[in-house]
């Protein structure tokens with residue numbers, strides 16, 4: 001068995017164990033392979049192990065890989081910071097965008113999504129633990145965003161994405177509470193099924209709190225080159 005197969009099996013086993021421990025169904029948590037800084041051939045090898053969802057942070061790097069791997073049936077997720085002038089590329093090339101934190105971004109993504117494409121899946125990024133960052137909206141802005149974004153025609157609002165500071169399990173619990181509360185604001189509540197939280201170091205805690213999608217890089221691919229902080 002090759003290394004990627006082995007590490008993926010380990011991560012899947014960890015997800016399963018976390019689900020069992022939390023009394024949740026093992027298939028209630030999806031594994032997103034975070035492949036930033038990894039070359040296309042490594043992604044292709046991971047694909048051979050059965051992985052279909054890949055997450056990228058840097059647009060230019062992602063677009064190159066999407067072109068190189070266009071013959072594979074990959075679901076591409078953009079998990080980086082969304083800049084207003086990059087929305088067209090995101091709308092045209094990805095299946096998911098996790099980092100939407102303003103209405104204007106969602107509107108542009110909806111307007112720029114191709115007529116022949118299925119609706120773009122998006123998550124609202126929330127700065128759940130009040131970090132000193134410009135990424136993510138405030139928790140008290142989420143309800144209004146859900147009302148407005150869920151009415152846009154070419155995006156499907158799936159849920160929330162959070163990146164709390166390390167060692168703060170309360171942030172996961174807060175995200176779950178918010179996730180459950182704002183579902184009722186959604187124009188199509190049945191679409192509201194995704195709580196994107198948990199990474200290599202804290203996926204077990206995130207699953208215990210109710211995560212439905214963990215974004216895992218290092219535990220699958222090994223350490224990234226230093227330049228990527």
Ligand SMILES: *Cc1c(COP(=O)(O)O)cnc(C)c1O
Nearest residue numbers: 034079199200201215216217218
């Ligand atoms: C890099 C990254 C991850 C994966 O982090 P690991 O610790 O390598 O698992 C998850 N989510 C986001 C938003 C990231 O930028």
